[in-house]
């Protein structure tokens with residue numbers, strides 16, 4: 001089980017072997033010859049970027065992806081030696097650090113190519129095409145891109161990438177159109193003799209729902225490595241991944257009390273006990289990442305069964321109804337996300353109740369929640 005965090009009010013336990021297994025599952029789904037770039041941005045979706053990067057590197061990952069230069073530098077300083085792609089843009093004042101820390105930028109405009117070429121050292125980059133996501137990426141034509149690439153002295157185009165907006169949505173032709181647009185840019189470049197080594201388009205959903213024509217040389221899963229695949233819309237093929245969540249989130253009970261029928265609970269008195277009940281106060285609140293929207297509608301697992309959240313979630317505390325679990329004591333652990341016996345609660349279910357997405361729940365787990373690796 002690893003170190004027992006007796007001193008923690010709230011903590012997460014992350015299974016290294018489950019992360020490695022999820023990585024292996026993606027690898028075997030896409031088959032040999034396709035690299036799996038582990039996306040470890042946003043502190044590996046709350047799982048801890050350094051530790052997860054070590055696990056992925058040990059499992060054979062040649063590439064990792066982060067959002068920012070700062071995230072890339074953190075990994076290099078921790079001794080991570082894989083290639084690292086910086087996906088969410090490089091500020092002008094960060095360009096030198098790309099060279100110093102051997103980071104590979106995704107470039108989103110033709111002007112940025114010229115700026116990279118002006119750096120004192122050679123640098124490889126990936127150019128991102130906006131094929132319809134409408135966020136980052138160039139909308140330049142193939143001819144304009146060819147023009148921007150001609151005469152580069154030190155910067156070198158290593159990869160061409162794009163990102164899908166709706167890969168799990170089989171009611172929409174958007175992904176098919178995005179692939180076609182990306183291919184038209186690729187063939188325009190090829191006609192001019194430009195064939196970058198790496199082509200990549202697919203994150204978790206395009207992998208899980210087997211959009212094989214979008215796999216190319218590298219795939220870029222994040223969510224899947226942490227054990228999640230978004231539900232599909234429309235007539236989707238069966239998901240080809242069998243990934244499982246690697247993270248369990250716990251909190252301790254600070255206090256237990258019996259309250260009489262009619263007693264209000266919490267800020268705003270949004271809950272009144274309909275009967276005499278036993279309340280447990282948990283040592284975690286919205287500052288730890290429990291969505292405030294779970295007030296009066298969420299649940300946790302206490303004593304092996306679901307216990308409803310009653311009243312509003314506070315900054316540091318959350319109140320639950322434990323009338324059904326009379327044996328619970330202050331100091332006992334409850335499960336905010338995870339499994340006890342055959343009762344389980346994952347980030348997708350929590351997100352549905354809170355009106356958000358599973359990514360948001362995982363990334364929202366607060367920095368004061370200790371990460372324990374098992």
Ligand SMILES: *Cc1c(COP(=O)(O)O)cnc(C)c1O
Pocket residue numbers: 039041087163202203204205220221222223224
């Ligand atoms: C976050 C991100 C990914 C990973 O997406 P998942 O849905 O978590 O697999 C891949 N590519 C880009 C550009 C991203 O921003």
